[in-house]
Amino acid sequence: MSFLNNYIYYIGAFGLIFIGLYIILVKRNLIKVIIGLSILDTGINLFLISIGYISKGTAPIFEKVEAKLAPMVDPVPQALVLTAIVIGVAVLALALSLAIRLYHHYGTLNLRKIREQRW
């Protein structure tokens, strides 16, 4: 049980990462591949946050001037994840626009059919 308690965030994060990787590798619909990319992104964010977690830590935001210092979680991974979320949104928007273009060009989002068509 303590193993599960200790590693539950890692397990969840890697579950998300592997679900995302599996979708990217196996699915043929481009929209599903993009969804897989997004899930993978979420899993990596969760993983970074859980690496920075400190037991019984609170969010790294001070509330009162001289509060007793409770342990605070590491702010560096949180700042990195803040960056990563924005980059994830940017990548998602760009990928969706490319998917729209592909659909208008080939009339399908099935990657196998697109590969067969050649322009």
Next chain:
Amino acid sequence: MKRIISFILLAIVALGITLSLLNIPFGMPKTKVGEHYIKKGIQETGATNIVTSVVLNYRGFDTLGEVTVLFVSAIGLSAVLATREKKIAEKIESASLVLYTGCRFLFPLILFFGAYIFIHGHLTPGGGFQGGAIIASAFLLMYLGCRERRISEKRTKIAESLSGLVFIVVGLIGLAVGGYYFLSNFLPKGTPFSLLSAGIIPIIYIAIGFKVGSELAFIIDRLMRESE
């Protein structure tokens, strides 16, 4: 066949990651620099939200890169979608009165909330990126509820360019006046826990809020226009 190969590949990756993960303890402090930020962050930057002080003060240059990535992706999206020939816009069926009025009622409130989020970024959870996303969600609501309304492309471009310019100019002034690195603080830090504190951080976050909000609204505008 492909499925089996991908399962084998995933199993290999999973094994490698699990073996390496077993050596990373959970819940232990791992970096020295994080402790330093928590202990000295308020004195050095004046911001009580340590994440904000990391994002905008200690690693402000990274944030400039991040904003640039978002900008480039907005440009790329409009470039990818712009080459299509434009269809003649047919008449859009307007929404019902209840939906229309509700959206127009909620729109300024959501804008206000977004502005609150990014103005208080150095005190409370939140900041420019989150506030900008909330502002863009207000525009998305307008697009879904009052469909004949459009945001002005020119105005989003002006807001985006001006706020990007503010970011860079403030950073360069910091380089010239405050110290020897980009985005160094040249304003008084003020008393912590008050709104006018933390030097340049609120200015930068307001600029980022406008920039992210206008960029995401622009992206939404492009995608919605494409869907018609």
